[in-house]
Amino acid sequence: MSVLVANNDNFEELVLKSKRKVLVDFNADWCGPCQMLKPIIEEVADENSDVSVLSINIDDNDVLAEDYNIQSIPCLVVFKDGKEIKRSVGLISKEEIEGLLNE
Amino acid sequence: MNNLYDIIIIGAGPSGLTAAIYARRALKSVLVLEAKSYGGQIINTLDIENYPVEAHISGIDFATKLYNQAKNLGTEIKFQKVVDINLNKDLKEVITTKEKYISKAVIIATGNENRKLGLLKEDTLVGKGVSYCATCDGNFYKKKSVAVVGGGNTALEDALYLSDIASVVYLIHRRDEFRGEEKTVSKLKEKDNVEFVYNSNVTKLNGEEKLESIEVTNKDGTIKEIEVAGLFIAVGRVPENENFRKVIDLDENGYAKSSEDCKTKTNGIFVAGDNRVKEVRQLVTAVSDGAVAATNAIKYINNM
Numbered sequence: 001m002s003v004l005v006a007n008n009d010n011f012e013e014l015v016l017k018s019k020r021k022v023l024v025d026f027n028a029d030w031c032g033p034c035q036m037l038k039p040i041i042e043e044v045a046d047e048n049s050d051v052s053v054l055s056i057n058i059d060d061n062d063v064l065a066e067d068y069n070i071q072s073i074p075c076l077v078v079f080k081d082g083k084e085i086k087r088s089v090g091l092i093s094k095e096e097i098e099g100l101l102n103e
Numbered sequence: 104m105n106n107l108y109d110i111i112i113i114g115a116g117p118s119g120l121t122a123a124i125y126a127r128r129a130l131k132s133v134l135v136l137e138a139k140s141y142g143g144q145i146i147n148t149l150d151i152e153n154y155p156v157e158a159h160i161s162g163i164d165f166a167t168k169l170y171n172q173a174k175n176l177g178t179e180i181k182f183q184k185v186v187d188i189n190l191n192k193d194l195k196e197v198i199t200t201k202e203k204y205i206s207k208a209v210i211i212a213t214g215n216e217n218r219k220l221g222l223l224k225e226d227t228l229v230g231k232g233v234s235y236c237a238t239c240d241g242n243f244y245k246k247k248s249v250a251v252v253g254g255g256n257t258a259l260e261d262a263l264y265l266s267d268i269a270s271v272v273y274l275i276h277r278r279d280e281f282r283g284e285e286k287t288v289s290k291l292k293e294k295d296n297v298e299f300v301y302n303s304n305v306t307k308l309n310g311e312e313k314l315e316s317i318e319v320t321n322k323d324g325t326i327k328e329i330e331v332a333g334l335f336i337a338v339g340r341v342p343e344n345e346n347f348r349k350v351i352d353l354d355e356n357g358y359a360k361s362s363e364d365c366k367t368k369t370n371g372i373f374v375a376g377d378n379r380v381k382e383v384r385q386l387v388t389a390v391s392d393g394a395v396a397a398t399n400a401i402k403y404i405n406n407m
Contacts (some may be wrong), residue, residue, distance in 0.1 A: 032163030036140045039170075040182050090230070093139045094182040095200075 003045045006054040008061050014054055016082040022052045023101060024076040027103075028059050028067070033091040034074040041096050051101055077099065104154055108134045109399050111197045113185045116143020116391055117166075117386055118376030119212035120173045122400075128175035134204060137171070138184035142166025143214050144377070146238045151240055154386055158194045165386075184399030188350050188372070193407060195371060208248065208400040211367075212375040213391065215340035215384075220252065225336075226309045230284040232314025237261035237335045244401075247271045250317060252305050253337035256283040261335050263287060266294045273329055275300040275319060278301065305391045307332070342378040365396035372401050379385060 006014050006024065015022050025041050027034035045053035058065035058073060068077065068084070078086035078100050086100045105269035112119045119135055126133045146152070148162035157165075174180065183199035188209060190196075197204045201274040219225055225233060234240040237251070241264055248275040251262045259281060264272045274291065281288050281299045291297045300319060307318035309328070316330045342357045351367040351374060352360040358381075359374040361367050365371045367374055375392035 027392055032167065033146075034144070035167050036163065036170075040140060043182050044286065068208060070344065095184070 001045050001049055003053045003055050005058050008063055011064055015079050018052055020050060020052050021083055022079040024077045026058050026073050027057045027072045028057060028073055032072050037074045037091055044094060044097050106204045108132045108206040109404055110208045111204055112210045112212060113354050114213060114214055115141040115180060116214050116376060117145055118389040118393040120169045120209050121390040122375055122397040123173040124176055124179040125191060125397035127178055127184060131401060132180045134266060135178055136178045136183050136185050136199060141170045147239050148211035149238055179283055186346050188347055207404045208371045210373045210375055210396045210400055214377045215342050215344040218339045220305055222308050228308055228314050232333050234335050235343050237264050241265050241268050244269045247332040248332035250331045251277055251335045251337060254281045258337035259283040259287040261337050262291055262297060266297050272297045273300050275303050277304050344378050364399055365392055366399060373400055
């Protein structure tokens with residue numbers, strides 16, 4: 001599966017009501033490490049068909065960034081049944097992302 | 104065969120990605136395998152000022168531009184760690200933690216990683232007080248107490264950099280004189296907030312959620328505890344060649360033996376960048392190696 005772009009409007013549908021585990025990548029265009037994380041996130045999305053992988057631009061969606069207290073990016077948040085279960089800040093490896101998903 | 108490539112490049116740092124650019128321009132199929140993220144060590148440099156043409160560029164911008172250039176030329180990049188290379192006649196089997204790929208030539212451009220102290224909790228406290236990069240993380244320690252461990256130029260420069268940020272900097276070294284430049288040492292001695300701790304090793308890290316203090320043991324056996332919020336470890340770097348011992352020769356420090364042609368003892372396996380034995384390890388020499396290794400790999404394939 002490819003990475004879906006989420007925003008204020010579809011967040012509830014794609015994340016909170018999702019029946020699957022959701023990995024949300026909070027990022028911004030000006031953030032270098034976010035660009036570096038992007039190809040890794042895409043690969044995670046390709047290889048894990050049981051997980052929805054979403055990208056949220058915090059500048060375009062400041063309400064969500066505030067709601068979820070995103071103070072530093074890149075920030076990855078794992079949701080299950082609409083609830084946050086894991087969070088990681090900073091550039092991490094694919095192995096570490098898979099670790100977040102499998103815990 | 105789906106997993107067959109002309110050239111597999113291990114490592115997506117400046118050297119590996121430059122090799123990919125040269126190989127793709129020669130129309131060879133290229134797979135780059137990277138264990139972490141693209142860019143290599145240079146991503147930790149805030150401002151590159153010694154790379155020709157660009158007077159200033161951040162390490163991350165440099166890496167991203169290079170990555171996009173290689174990608175746009177048709178380089179395939181996968182994030183997988185290579186654990187072994189097997190030879191199968193003229194072909195090379197590159198084994199990752201997930202899959203097996205086959206290529207005609209391999210370029211090992213794995214670079215270096217930070218040498219660790221080997222202490223308990225060293226790994227879990229990274230980012231929570233333990234750091235290997237003063238210029239990356241120094242700013243988190245404004246007006247706080249920090250320690251630097253090491254005796255070479257990196258340790259001295261880290262201490263100098265941190266002395267302008269932190270309230271106090273302990274410079275811990277296992278000997279009573281430094282390997283690094285005398286000039287930097289005298290600059291440090293002029294600083295009021297730098298304290299030299301000679302003949303000592305860091306022997307324990309204290310703190311659960313974050314680093315709170317370190318235990319320092321002197322050669323004479325005396326032990327003291329120093330309260331620090333940050334510990335910057337600058338005790339050198341180690342080349343990441345261990346998984347390739349079968350196919351390349353390593354020197355006593357683990358660097359891949361090769362001359363300027365980037366060839367190794369195995370036909371069709373090349374080394375490029377900081378993990379190779381060489382005098383000068385710089386961004387320009389890394390990209391230079393990438394070009395040389397790719398050119399020789401292309402020649403090798405064309406003569407197969």
